[in-house]
Amino acid sequence: MKLFSSVHDVTDINALAKEALELKRNPYSHTHLGKNKTLALVFMNPSLRTRMSTQKAAMNLGMNVMVLNIDKEGWALELKDGAVMNGTTVEHIREAAAVMGEYADIIGVRSFPGLKDRELDYSEDIFNKFVKYCGVPVVSLESATRHPLQSLADLVTIEELKTKAYPKVVLTWAPHVKALPQAVPNSFAEWMCRADADFIIAHPEGYALSTEFTRGAAITHNQEAALADADFIYVKNWSAYEPYGKVMPGNEDWMLTNEKLRATNNAKVMHCLPVRRNLELSDEILDGPNAVVVHEAGNRVWAAQAVLKRMLEGS
Amino acid sequence: MKLFSSVHDVTDINALAKEALELKRNPYSHTHLGKNKTLALVFMNPSLRTRMSTQKAAMNLGMNVMVLNIDKEGWALELKDGAVMNGTTVEHIREAAAVMGEYADIIGVRSFPGLKDRELDYSEDIFNKFVKYCGVPVVSLESATRHPLQSLADLVTIEELKTKAYPKVVLTWAPHVKALPQAVPNSFAEWMCRADADFIIAHPEGYALSTEFTRGAAITHNQEAALADADFIYVKNWSAYEPYGKVMPGNEDWMLTNEKLRATNNAKVMHCLPVRRNLELSDEILDGPNAVVVHEAGNRVWAAQAVLKRMLEGS
Amino acid sequence: MKLFSSVHDVTDINALAKEALELKRNPYSHTHLGKNKTLALVFMNPSLRTRMSTQKAAMNLGMNVMVLNIDKEGWALELKDGAVMNGTTVEHIREAAAVMGEYADIIGVRSFPGLKDRELDYSEDIFNKFVKYCGVPVVSLESATRHPLQSLADLVTIEELKTKAYPKVVLTWAPHVKALPQAVPNSFAEWMCRADADFIIAHPEGYALSTEFTRGAAITHNQEAALADADFIYVKNWSAYEPYGKVMPGNEDWMLTNEKLRATNNAKVMHCLPVRRNLELSDEILDGPNAVVVHEAGNRVWAAQAVLKRMLEGS
Structure with missing residues (x-):
């Protein structure tokens, strides 16, 4: 290589x-x-x-x-x-x-x-x-x-922790106060589109990623529907691809909580870190049994x- | 450990x-x-x-x-x-x-x-x-x-250089222009209180350390008395514990000099470094035969x- | 040593x-x-x-x-x-x-x-x-x-690439927008004065280096004459030694170009790097076959x- x-x-x-x-x-x-x-x-x-x-x-x-x-x-x-x-x-x-x-x-x-x-x-x-x-x-x-080293570590983590051959993996947008790059979600998407996974991306209107990276993925604005029966949830903020780099107000309710976890298949929660607590991800998730973010970082x-x-x- | x-x-x-x-x-x-x-x-x-x-x-x-x-x-x-x-x-x-x-x-x-x-x-x-x-x-x-690694190195230095089983060790406050932490004197005190040493702390009024660290030590405001027959002198500035972090004007005469060394038992002079020359410690001490500060740093x-x-x- | x-x-x-x-x-x-x-x-x-x-x-x-x-x-x-x-x-x-x-x-x-x-x-x-x-x-x-490690690497580079026992080596001043030290030219000069080389220094008026470093070298203000039949050209800016640290306006025409290379013996072009492109050295030189600056850095x-x-x- x-x-x-x-x-x-x-x-x-x-x-x-x-x-x-x-x-x-x-x-x-x-x-x-x-x-x-x-x-x-x-x-x-x-x-x-x-x-x-x-x-x-x-x-x-x-x-x-x-x-x-x-x-x-x-x-x-x-x-x-x-x-x-x-x-x-x-x-x-x-x-x-x-x-x-x-x-x-x-x-x-x-x-x-x-x-x-x-x-x-x-x-x-x-x-x-x-x-x-x-x-x-x-x-x-x-x-x-x-961010391909991150994506490979994410794939490794999913392979290591999955309990079925073809898990449902959800990439879900999360709130933030700054404009962040699309590198991590782009990269995760292009790896998951080639992985043995049922891959779906959920984000608010206005946050569509470039189709170069998401081709093959299901995409929805309905976070609740996306999370149903999820085995892995990848939480990440990103700024808009169009208009480029913009952050729209609102969407604070996209933060993942234990309440939202209930509809999942006891999903493992992933994040590339660093994560803004109680903005991107709630304390209850990060300190709870479903978060695998530190294990993921170890990988x-x-x-x-x-x-x-x-x-x-x-x- | x-x-x-x-x-x-x-x-x-x-x-x-x-x-x-x-x-x-x-x-x-x-x-x-x-x-x-x-x-x-x-x-x-x-x-x-x-x-x-x-x-x-x-x-x-x-x-x-x-x-x-x-x-x-x-x-x-x-x-x-x-x-x-x-x-x-x-x-x-x-x-x-x-x-x-x-x-x-x-x-x-x-x-x-x-x-x-x-x-x-x-x-x-x-x-x-x-x-x-x-x-x-x-x-x-x-x-x-x-600052426990410093204190252990200080103990090592005293053990290495002492000429009697139970040396007299003086921790003496020194002048400075900035408010410095109490970490080094706290730490030195708690180690010396457990070491084989006759340990005494000298500082101007207003600079008492927390008793949590000094229990067992003799404490005085009379530097001259403290230095008498000292085998080791540990020089260090610190800001007040009460009112916390404060620096009182004056006390410039607490700087150690060769004149003051005369009353000691040809004491070794220690300091954790960095040291402000001619403020905390005089050139004549640091460049003279009694200073062991570089040796101490090596330890x-x-x-x-x-x-x-x-x-x-x-x- | x-x-x-x-x-x-x-x-x-x-x-x-x-x-x-x-x-x-x-x-x-x-x-x-x-x-x-x-x-x-x-x-x-x-x-x-x-x-x-x-x-x-x-x-x-x-x-x-x-x-x-x-x-x-x-x-x-x-x-x-x-x-x-x-x-x-x-x-x-x-x-x-x-x-x-x-x-x-x-x-x-x-x-x-x-x-x-x-x-x-x-x-x-x-x-x-x-x-x-x-x-x-x-x-x-x-x-x-x-900058003696640079000068030794320069000597190594010349020894490695020379095609005759006693090559002609030219140190030529180059334009810049900042006042740079004389360290590299001083050092190169004192090494070349002791090397097996025909060494000449070319610079505009006002940029004479200290004779402490250039004793033994030929010195000229005529860049064109200096470059004739050169085997190696060492390009470098420096500020004036007298008045110290000054930069005089003008002399932009001292930048080395392919046109100037023609009169040389297909000279290798050296520079200690970093180099300001199109100010100190033209793109055509740096991207051309005569530049050995990366090889020199490797040495x-x-x-x-x-x-x-x-x-x-x-x-």
């Missing part, structure tokens, strides 16, 4: 999830693979889970890890080709990425969308330029439109380790 | 200090203990000595280390139970701590007091919630009211290593 | 460059040297290449690495002897350096000049105090007036590894 940026980079997602679970059982079975290999984790935005879990995954494989919080360290990158760099950017992504490729065997990159210019964000300009110029395998640590390690393992194997 | 937050977490402080000194002689005698184990160091406030020494201690034991400067990386934690998180906090400590526990075998946490609300600070709310929710052993990297490694070793051993 | 701060710390620069190229061929041939040894990298200014390459070099030698971005972490150091520290500095460099020396076997330090006070900058006060007080070997990660690893190896060997 040379690139892990979306579900399209994986031939068989079930085999990859299975490999992740195998690594969970035997974390240190491949420490030779990463010997003298270096992973560089480049963050243009803050991270807690992704940084820790990917770092741990790499260390489990015997790799060295270098973390660059490039946003915090005053290293403004120029992205535009042909730019006359007489302003505030100090280095072009062409050089920055290429140089990092000199020092790392695999690079992980995080870059959030600006949520101002949809075409720009959805072109994945920053991420793609990094891939183009760095010359080594790249794993997305969340890009403008996708980020094995998802990352499976991806890094394949990159190290060149397979 | 599952928790290292105060002197009360240690049955026999002399045995622990002895173990630290044994590790100083043989730093790499237990590298197998930490194999494939991860220490996460979570800093909500800046650190130099604690970060470097604890990291080095962990590496000496063969551990992997992940450092999170959570304060600098824009990760504002919500601490209040039941909060509706529609403000600026992005994640509740319940999830943040629990998730870190998924990625680390031991967690170190630093969290300073606000010095506004004594009850809140002295409840050790942040530290205790971290312990409660992370699910793995926790070592304090300085909390609102204590932070062995203190941390002894604690981490016990946590890894589960003993 | 106990100190690597300038060309004067190296007896035979060609032997050191050769050693670096040998390490490039066999990166992991000395992993035993660094076992249980710690490198602390202390940055008072941002870094990308230096941090990553030096960290990688250390890991190749089996060392542990601790990175301190001291500028970003709120740790303002006092430099002045005798200062009464009642202001904003929290720790004197005497203690800070000495304490770091307790935790590290080798320390790397980066500290840029202020470009306000030439005497102060050229005294290398910060760097020299670090060396004086830390008590362990120190490698410069770029100081006020020199930073082997330069650092050769230096660290000698420090570990104590040779």
Whole structure:
């Protein structure tokens, strides 16, 4: 594997999830693979889970890890080709990425969308330029439109906890006070559309995701109907795709509660975290027996380790 | 050992200090203990000595280390139970701590007091919630009211340098321009009250520490009397416990000088560092033969290593 | 080697460059040297290449690495002897350096000049105090007036790519919008003056470097004449040495272009990076076949590894 940026980079997602679970059982079975290999984790935005879990995954494989919080360290990158760099950017992504490729065997990159210019964000300009110029395998640590390590961990979690071959999985929009990217729901949707699941997306009017990611999913504005008999509920806020990045007032009643859980098949409740308590998800859910959000976060390690393992194997 | 937050977490402080000194002689005698184990160091406030020494201690034991400067990386934690998180906090400590526990075998946490609300600070709310929710052993990297790794290193230093079985140890207040926490003097006091030492605390009126930490110590406002025949002098500023966090003008003459050293038993001068030269401690002391502050800082490694070793051993 | 701060710390620069190229061929041939040894990298200014390459070099030698971005972490150091520290500095460099020396076997330090006070900058006060007080070997990660790891990597690159025993090497000034230090050109000049090269410096009037670094080099204000038959062109901006730190308007025509390359001996174009595209260097050069800037950045690893190896060997 040379690139892990979306579900399209994986031939068989079930085999990859299975490999992740195998690594969970035997974390240190491949420490030779990463010997003298270096992973560089480049963050243009803050991270807690992704940084820790990917770092741990790499260390489990015997790799060295270098973390660059490039946003915090005053290293403004120029992205535009042909730019006359007489302003505030100090280095072009062409050089920055290429140089990092000199020092790392695999690079992980995080870059959030600006949520101002949809075409720009959805072109994945920053991420793609990094891939183009760095010359080594790249794993997305969340890009403008996708968060594939999260989605793989989500798939792993569902595979691990499901009690039937073909569970009902609901992605439900949740309230928030800020405009958040569509990366996590986009990504979850495109993975679930290829997973062994009955997948349905519920959101208020005005929050339709790009059909590029949801093709094959059932979509409804009726949360109650969607939740009926659900085995897994994936809770997540996102801002509108059209008009891009907007947040409409209202819809506070979309927060998941125990009351709503009753109609489900004792559903497991998932969230990528961080979660705003009592806004996105109620205390009673998060502190109750149905929440699997911490377990899910734990699985980020094995998802990352499976991806890094394949990159190290060149397979 | 599952928790290292105060002197009360240690049955026999002399045995622990002895173990630290044994590790100083043989730093790499237990590298197998930490194999494939991860220490996460979570800093909500800046650190130099604690970060470097604890990291080095962990590496000496063969551990992997992940450092999170959570304060600098824009990760504002919500601490209040039941909060509706529609403000600026992005994640509740319940999830943040629990998730870190998924990625680390031991967690170190630093969290300073606000010095506004004594009850809140002295409840050790942040530290205790971290312990409660992370699910793995926790070592304090300085909390609102204590700095136990410092105190253990101080005990190690005294044990190493003392020339009599029962030395006279003086904790003396020093001037400063800012309101500093009581964590270091509290902690030093509670450790010295249990150490083989004749322990006395000297401070100006208005700077009495909480009796919770000083029970058993002699306390005086007469610095000169306290210093007579001292074997060790621990210099440290702190703000008032009552009225909480206040700094009273004056008392500049409490700075230690060579003149004052004359009445001592050629006392070793200690300080946890960082120290404000010519405010807390004079150049002549710090550059003179009696100061052992750098040596003391070096001992932070062995203190941390002894604690981490016990946590890894589960003993 | 106990100190690597300038060309004067190296007896035979060609032997050191050769050693670096040998390490490039066999990166992991000395992993035993660094076992249980710690490198602390202390940055008072941002870094990308230096941090990553030096960290990688250390890991190749089996060392542990601790990175301190001291500028970003709120740790303002006092430099002045005798200062009464009642202001904003929290720790004197005497203690800070000495304490770091307790935790590290080798320390790397980066500290840029202020470009306000030439005497102060050229005294290398910060760097020299670090060396004086830390008590362990120190490698410069770029100081006020020199960047020796860069210069060694530059020498390595020239040795590697040269097609004649005694190539013509041109250091040419380039336009910029900010006042930049003289460290890189100073350093390159003093290394090239001792290298097997025909070395010439070209810059507009007003940008003469200190003769301390350029003694032995030909110097001209005629870029075109300098470039004739050049084998290597080192492009770099710097601010004036006299009046110190000043930038004069104009000289935009000093940017290197393909047109100017024609008169050279198909010269390789070098730059320490980061480079401002279309200001310091044109896109056509950077994206063309003559630029070796990324390759040169890659050689930073082997330069650092050769230096660290000698420090570990104590040779």
